[in-house]
Amino acid sequence: MVYVIYFDNAATTFPKPQNVVHAVQEAVIIYGGNPGRSGHSLSMKTAKAIFDTRQKIADFFGCEVENAVFTFNCTHSLNMAIKGILSDGNHVITSSLEHNSVMRPIHELSRRCGVTYDLANVFEEDEDRTVLDFERLINPKTKAIVCTYASNVTGTVLPIKKLGKLCRAYKIKFIVDAAQAAGVLDINVVSDHIDILCCAGHKGLMGVTGTGVMILNNIDGLHTIIEGGTGSLSVNREQPDFYPDRFESGTVNTVGILSLYAGLEFINSRGMDNIYAHELGLCQLLYEELLTIPEVKFYIHNLKKGHKVPVLSFNVDGYNSTEVATYLSDSGFALRAGLHCAPTAHEYLGTKDIGCVRFSPSDFNEAFEVEALVEHIKKIVKSGIV
Amino acid sequence: MVYVIYFDNAATTFPKPQNVVHAVQEAVIIYGGNPGRSGHSLSMKTAKAIFDTRQKIADFFGCEVENAVFTFNCTHSLNMAIKGILSDGNHVITSSLEHNSVMRPIHELSRRCGVTYDLANVFEEDEDRTVLDFERLINPKTKAIVCTYASNVTGTVLPIKKLGKLCRAYKIKFIVDAAQAAGVLDINVVSDHIDILCCAGHKGLMGVTGTGVMILNNIDGLHTIIEGGTGSLSVNREQPDFYPDRFESGTVNTVGILSLYAGLEFINSRGMDNIYAHELGLCQLLYEELLTIPEVKFYIHNLKKGHKVPVLSFNVDGYNSTEVATYLSDSGFALRAGLHCAPTAHEYLGTKDIGCVRFSPSDFNEAFEVEALVEHIKKIVKSGIV
Numbered sequence: 001m002v003y004v005i006y007f008d009n010a011a012t013t014f015p016k017p018q019n020v021v022h023a024v025q026e027a028v029i030i031y032g033g034n035p036g037r038s039g040h041s042l043s044m045k046t047a048k049a050i051f052d053t054r055q056k057i058a059d060f061f062g063c064e065v066e067n068a069v070f071t072f073n074c075t076h077s078l079n080m081a082i083k084g085i086l087s088d089g090n091h092v093i094t095s096s097l098e099h100n101s102v103m104r105p106i107h108e109l110s111r112r113c114g115v116t117y118d119l120a121n122v123f124e125e126d127e128d129r130t131v132l133d134f135e136r137l138i139n140p141k142t143k144a145i146v147c148t149y150a151s152n153v154t155g156t157v158l159p160i161k162k163l164g165k166l167c168r169a170y171k172i173k174f175i176v177d178a179a180q181a182a183g184v185l186d187i188n189v190v191s192d193h194i195d196i197l198c199c200a201g202h203k204g205l206m207g208v209t210g211t212g213v214m215i216l217n218n219i220d221g222l223h224t225i226i227e228g229g230t231g232s233l234s235v236n237r238e239q240p241d242f243y244p245d246r247f248e249s250g251t252v253n254t255v256g257i258l259s260l261y262a263g264l265e266f267i268n269s270r271g272m273d274n275i276y277a278h279e280l281g282l283c284q285l286l287y288e289e290l291l292t293i294p295e296v297k298f299y300i301h302n303l304k305k306g307h308k309v310p311v312l313s314f315n316v317d318g319y320n321s322t323e324v325a326t327y328l329s330d331s332g333f334a335l336r337a338g339l340h341c342a343p344t345a346h347e348y349l350g351t352k353d354i355g356c357v358r359f360s361p362s363d364f365n366e367a368f369e370v371e372a373l374v375e376h377i378k379k380i381v382k383s384g385i386v
Numbered sequence: 387m388v389y390v391i392y393f394d395n396a397a398t399t400f401p402k403p404q405n406v407v408h409a410v411q412e413a414v415i416i417y418g419g420n421p422g423r424s425g426h427s428l429s430m431k432t433a434k435a436i437f438d439t440r441q442k443i444a445d446f447f448g449c450e451v452e453n454a455v456f457t458f459n460c461t462h463s464l465n466m467a468i469k470g471i472l473s474d475g476n477h478v479i480t481s482s483l484e485h486n487s488v489m490r491p492i493h494e495l496s497r498r499c500g501v502t503y504d505l506a507n508v509f510e511e512d513e514d515r516t517v518l519d520f521e522r523l524i525n526p527k528t529k530a531i532v533c534t535y536a537s538n539v540t541g542t543v544l545p546i547k548k549l550g551k552l553c554r555a556y557k558i559k560f561i562v563d564a565a566q567a568a569g570v571l572d573i574n575v576v577s578d579h580i581d582i583l584c585c586a587g588h589k590g591l592m593g594v595t596g597t598g599v600m601i602l603n604n605i606d607g608l609h610t611i612i613e614g615g616t617g618s619l620s621v622n623r624e625q626p627d628f629y630p631d632r633f634e635s636g637t638v639n640t641v642g643i644l645s646l647y648a649g650l651e652f653i654n655s656r657g658m659d660n661i662y663a664h665e666l667g668l669c670q671l672l673y674e675e676l677l678t679i680p681e682v683k684f685y686i687h688n689l690k691k692g693h694k695v696p697v698l699s700f701n702v703d704g705y706n707s708t709e710v711a712t713y714l715s716d717s718g719f720a721l722r723a724g725l726h727c728a729p730t731a732h733e734y735l736g737t738k739d740i741g742c743v744r745f746s747p748s749d750f751n752e753a754f755e756v757e758a759l760v761e762h763i764k765k766i767v768k769s770g771i772v
Contacts, residue, residue, distance in 0.1 A: 006427055012637060014418030024414050024641065032392075032400030033720065039711055040720035042390055061738025070598065072458035075614035075636025100623075100638060101614035107623040108613045184397065202637060208414060210596040224568065225611050227490035228461035229727030234486060235738065236729075237493040247726065250461025250487060251398060251588060253596025255410065256640060287489075306628050322486075325425055334419065334426035341423075341615030343622075350619065378626060 005369045006334045009279075010152055010180055010311050010360035012209060016061060016259070019207055023262035027255040034251055036231040047156040054244070054260040060264055061197060061215045062188035069247045070257055073213035074179045075101040078197035080214055080247060081175045082106060082146060083219055084222035085196070088113045090143035091218055093134055095158065096348045097122050100341040102177055104358045106146065115153030116141070119344060122151075124301060127159035135166055144173040144195075149181035153345040153356065154300055155283070155311035158187070164193025173219070180309045182213075184276050190215040196222075201256060211256035216243060233348045238296075275363045279310035282370050286312055289374040295381045300354065313356040316380055321346040322354040324377075327385045328357075331376050335359055391755045392720045395665075396538055396566055396697050396746035398588045398595060401600060402645070406592055409648035415640040420470055420637055421618040432640055439647040440630070447583060447601045448574035455633045456643055457598035460565045461487040463584035466600055466633060467561045468492060468532060470608035471582070471764060472473040474499045476529035481544065482734045483508050483537040488563055492532065502527070505730060508537075513545035521552055530559040530581075535567035539731040539742065540686055541669070541697035543571070550579025551613055559605070566695045568599075569653055570662050575603040582608075586643060592649030597642035602629060612636075617684035627679040661749045668747040668756050672698055675760040681767045685735045685742065699742040702766055702768075713771045714743075717762050721745055 006014050015021075025050075029093055033042030035050045051065075058068040071077045082105045086092055094102055096119050109115035120134040134145060150157045160176060167174035175196045178187060182197075183204025189197050194217055201211025216222070227239040227250030240246050267275065284303050290296045295317040299310065316324050325337030338355040339346050346352040361370070392400050401407075413435075419428030421436045437451075444454040457463045468491045471480055480488055482505050495501035506520040515691075520531060529563030531553055536543045546562060553560035561582045564573060569590025575583050589598025602608070613625040626632050653661065670689045676682045681703040686694065689765055702710050711723030725732050726739040732738040747756070 004426075006428060007422055008426065008429070011420035011423045011429070012418070016414060016418070021411075021414050026408075026412055028645075029408050030400060032398070033394070034397035034595070037397045038394055038720065038722035039708060039724075040390075040394065040715035040722070042392060042720050043394070043397070043722075050468070053728070072462070072639065076458070076612060079614065079635075099615055100620060104613035104615075104625055104635070108610070108625065180761050195747035200637065208639075208641045209420070210642050211638050213634075220696045224494070226462060227494045228464045228465065228487035229485055229490075231727065234725040234727045234729055236496075237486075237489050239490055239494065249465075249490070250459035250598075251586065251595050253458065253594075253639065253642065255594045256596050256639065259414075322425060329426040333430050334424065336424035336426070336429075338425075339620040341617065342622045343620055 001002055004334050005372065007359050007361055007365065007373070008334045008336050009362040010203065010358060011336055013362050015204055015364060016208065017263070017266040018204055018264055020259050020262040023258050024208060024255055027258040031254055031258060035254065047257050050252065050254065050257055053257050054057065056261055056264050057213055062190050063215050063217055066243045067193070067216040069214040069216065069244045069254050071214050072210055072253065073212040073318055074177065074198050074200035074353055077214040078102055078177055079105045079199055080225055081196040083109065083225050085144050085173050085175065086115050089141065091116045091139055091141040092143060093118050093120055093137045095120050095122050095147040095346045097154065097156065098148055098342065099152055099177065099179065102146055102148065103344065122156060122158060124156060127162060131159055131162045134163060138170055138172070142172050144175055146175040147177065149176050149178040150309040151345060152180050152311065153313055153340050153342050153358065155308040155309050156300065157181070158310060161192050169329065180311060183272065184279070185310055189215050195219050200312050201260045205260060206266050207260035208256050210253050211260055213214045216248065242287065251381070270363065271304045276310070278363055279361050280305060280308065282365055282367065283310050283312045283359065285370050286359055288315065290377060293378070293381055296377065310361055312359045315351065315354060316377065319385065321357045323385055324357050324380060327380060328376060333373055333376065390718055390720050391758065392431065393745050393751065393759065394720045395748040396589065396723055396744060397745040399592055400591065401746050401750060402594065403592055403649070403652040405652055406648040407644050409644050410594060410641055413644040417533055417640055417644060422516050430754055435638065436638065436643055439643050440649050442647055443599055448576050449601050449603055452629045453602040455600040455601050455602065455630045458596055458600040458639060460586035461562065462582050463600040464488055464601065465491045466611055467584055469495065469611050471530050471559050471561065472501050475527065476501050477478070477527040478503045478529060479506055479523045481506050481508050481533040481640045483540065483542065483731045484534055484666055484728065485538055485565065488532055488534065508542060509542060510542060513548060517545055517552055519548060522744050524556055524558070528556070528558050530561055532561040533563065535562050535564040535573070536695040537695065537746065538566050539699055539726050539728050539730060542686065543567070543693050543695060546580070554579050566697060569658065570695055574660060575601050576733060577670065581605050587646045590630055591646060592652050593646035594641050594642050597646055599681040600633065637703065656749065662696070664749055665690060665747050666694065668751055668753065669696050669698045669745065671753055671756050672745055672760065676763060679764070679767055682763065692699045696747055698745045701737065701740060701742050702763065705771065707743045710766065711745050714762060719759055719762065736767045737742055
């Protein structure tokens with residue numbers, strides 16, 4: 001096995017904590033019954049473990065247990081939320097920093113049923129100006145604001161609480177994509193005024209892939225995009241209207257969900273603030289080390305606590321981001337290049353042609369690994385990619 | 387740990403083969419990169435493993451590799467297929483033996499956009515009469531037949547090849563739910579004339595939960611129900627139109643997919659025919675042992691090879707199915723009771739009030755375990771449930 005220094009945690013965290021690895025093994029061997037489908041002991045035991053995870057997730061984000069819905073990835077959650085809320089003729093506002101997991105479902109609704117949408121600008125250093133730009137776009141047909149908690153390209157945290165208040169004031173729904181923020185920043189759907197929070201389970205929450213979460217805050221009448229067997233009210237052809245069953249058709253991902261339980265235990269015991277401080281510290285280290293090199297270009301002006309998630313994108317003069325990332329991969333570093341599924345963010349940054357190289361550390365990275373990366377980037381600047 | 391004799395493999399197979407358990411452990415520890423998202427070595431290595439599984443699935447069901455789509459459960463596959471094909475004003479035919487994973491999405495379309503549907507009868511002992519009943523319901527608006535390969539309640543195998551030919555003759559699409567048949571019966575989408583085959587990954591295919599498969603056979607222009615980042619054509623707001631990317635938005639379930647690879651290896655090395663013969667043999671043993679007891683009621687008349695999947699449902703006179711299954715659970719046996727998410731099947735059988743107890747063995751069960759079950763059922767008949 002080759003030693004790789006992994007800095008691609010914004011795509012998926014790796015390695016997973018030891019207790020997560022253990023939980024996955026245990027889930028396959030012990031929790032093999034289908035939860036909520038049968039009444040026998042193996043099924044009930046699995047159902048209890050799923051419920052305990054649901055409770056832990058609900059506590060983590062500040063919702064009632066029945067409002068914590070398990071999905072299969074953040075994109076799945078976002079599609080359920082966006083298509084659950086919006087219908088024919090509605091208007092929706094999103095931001096210039098969105099991932100395709102937000103842009104594509106909204107664009108599809110615009111094609112399919114006349115939903116219209118506008119993109120608000122996010123101003124790096126001026127939260128109030130950002131909020132004003134969203135407010136400017138609200139019209140009588142506006143049904144919702146859908147935006148990211150933090151950009152997967154620039155790491156910029158959006159003024160979520162202020163946008164939540166804006167939505168409350170205008171009586172419109174607020175859907176938030178927390179793919180990059182969950183497990184890193186403290187999120188509470190009630191105090192943040194979020195109606196639907198969508199998360200991946202395999203990033204900051206430290207579970208394995210195939211897991212996502214949709215957190216509902218006091219929201220009724222959400223349409224479904226998938227219907228089927230729920231193990232409840234089986235005699236009815238209508239999908240159940242109660243939560244979470246309404247949104248969990250078919251067999252859930254037991255292995256993934258139990259890995260999430262362990263992921264949350266890891267976060268709670270290590271301390272989310274400590275994780276965030278450590279990861280942001282590594283970003284700051286990289287930023288400071290490379291800031292003096294004129295050939296390295298960054299797209300942000302600060303890495304202030306609370307204003308950025310631990311994601312730092314850059315380019316090296318004269319190279320496409322893919323060339324740099326490939327060189328680094330050959331040198332033993334895992335960083336992602338390209339557009340990161342967020343083209344409008346690159347339009348905004350002026351990097352649509354070359355993309356950017358993204359550095360995203362985890363709690364398991366150390367300063368010496370960042371120093372090693374710095375040396376390799378310096379080598380590119382000095383000697384070029386050969 | 388308590389020893390449980392597990393006969394609920396139609397809900398999910400348990401235990402998983404040792405190589406599947408091993409594959410899951412390996413996936414978490416080694417295949418941690420996000421496939422198709424980055425160009426670094428860990429991501430590429432995972433992408434290769436996912437591709438190898440896709441190829442194995444494609445070979446297994448007789449399709450091109452790009453037409454093997456990974457989903458998160460069979461319900462997810464069925465929703466994608468049904469909503470991908472049907473639109474406003476279409477008519478669809480399904481059977482009287484369907485699971486809610488077929489009934490509920492169709493019913494939802496009937497509510498939402500005027501899709502109409504009819505239920506064809508399945509005749510236990512007369513395949514041609516079944517096919518005629520489907521044919522009788524075809525009208526000029528009929529866009530598709532959607533039906534189960536085999537009932538999850540009675541185990542009855544539908545005349546799939548004949549129905550496929552019927553669909554070809556009338557130029558309508560054929561969507562098949564193979565939740566209970568995949569990994570047990572030999573299915574080939576080309577020779578069975580199936581347009582879209584939907585499977586669970588965690589039943590006969592022996593993977594873990596959170597896995598499903600949708601197999602496309604020469605079918606274009608399928609609508610999507612979920613859009614998002616695919617790692618491809620990121621600059622476009624439109625969902626890619628090529629397969630499988632079009633149907634795989636967001637991060638896939640690597641752990642689950644690699645477990646499927648191992649599951650298929652297990653099936654191929656053990657021999658699907660051998661697995662089927664063993665499991666059907668256990669059903670026949672139970673059937674023969676209980677047939678002489680007048681208080682035990684069955685809902686089928688034969689367990690002929692090729693006509694039944696290894697599922698056998700029964701009731702004990704005077705008891706609700708749940709009472710019997712609970713008693714058996716307390717005695718160390720895992721069997722499912724109730725409606726099994728298939729209410730129309732119970733209407734058909736006249737068991738809507740009491741449901742039925744379902745026996746579904748796996749390759750890991752042995753005859754002595756069936757004998758032990760027989761003893762306990764005899765005890766119920768003799769002494770009642772106390």
